[in-house]
Amino acid sequence: MEASEAAPAVATAAVMEAEDVSGGKGSWYVLGERALMVPYMREHVPRYHDWMQDPALLEATASEPLSLSQEFEVHRSWTLDPLKHTFILLDKELIEGEFVPGNPHTEAMVGDVNIYMNDSDDMQIAEIEIMIAEHKSRGKGIGQEAILLMMAFAVEKYGIHTFRAKISESNTASLKLFRKLGFKDASYSAVFKEVTLEAPTDSLPLRFPLTIGDW
Numbered sequence: 001m002e003a004s005e006a007a008p009a010v011a012t013a014a015v016m017e018a019e020d021v022s023g024g025k026g027s028w029y030v031l032g033e034r035a036l037m038v039p040y041m042r043e044h045v046p047r048y049h050d051w052m053q054d055p056a057l058l059e060a061t062a063s064e065p066l067s068l069s070q071e072f073e074v075h076r077s078w079t080l081d082p083l084k085h086t087f088i089l090l091d092k093e094l095i096e097g098e099f100v101p102g103n104p105h106t107e108a109m110v111g112d113v114n115i116y117m118n119d120s121d122d123m124q125i126a127e128i129e130i131m132i133a134e135h136k137s138r139g140k141g142i143g144q145e146a147i148l149l150m151m152a153f154a155v156e157k158y159g160i161h162t163f164r165a166k167i168s169e170s171n172t173a174s175l176k177l178f179r180k181l182g183f184k185d186a187s188y189s190a191v192f193k194e195v196t197l198e199a200p201t202d203s204l205p206l207r208f209p210l211t212i213g214d215w
């Protein structure tokens, strides 16, 4: 290839990489006591895809099985969607060496947490979803910490005033977790066998300031 042709290709790749990391929404990590929330990067997709082969996780998260290339496409659409913000959760105990911003640290990824501003009547309501996929990292308080960190982040960066969670009626662990944090049952869908819970921001035990760093 001619040198003159190579330059735009490199520039395009750089732009795509930037899009993939932040989608124009800013790119941060958030530090907790047990968990670190980092941007969902392309490097995370193969392991994420492995997790989503588990029928129990598919059911708990109301997801459909995808091929790896579909998972890469979903990753791209999530990162570019201005109404969605996703973090991969790192278990701090599993990080090899020092945490380095910009490094995907796939060795420590254990789940994800995301918000979705999908209520067209009020864009400052966010639906929140959490998944701790790695069983070895469940029951350590990471899920609870990640929800609280994500909600504080959403208040700070998106001005969210109410959070919503849609949880299968059979998912007792997740129902218990959200109710423990102060979410109240708002409605029930007999068709989807799903409970919708809600919490106004000022009723939640959120802690500020957050420890946020540039990615």
Ligand SMILES: CC(C)(COP(=O)(O)OP(=O)(O)OC[C@H]1O[C@@H](n2cnc3c(N)ncnc32)[C@H](O)[C@@H]1OP(=O)(O)O)[C@@H](O)C(=O)NCCC(=O)NCCS
Pocket (backbone or CB within 6 Å): 057, 060, 061, 111, 129, 130, 131, 132, 133, 137, 138, 139, 140, 141, 142, 143, 144, 145, 165, 166, 167, 171, 172, 173, 174, 176, 177, 180
């Ligand atoms: C539900 C889930 C997020 C919990 O994450 P976790 O990190 O294991 O939970 P934590 O250690 O932070 O526990 C916090 C609270 O959640 C509840 N909880 C967590 N696991 C539980 C379980 N197996 N049974 C009952 N309650 C449970 C408890 O209230 C717990 O507080 P406590 O220890 O004071 O009783 C995790 O099990 C998961 O991702 N499951 C599969 C995917 C899923 O269901 N996602 C939610 C869809 S909305």
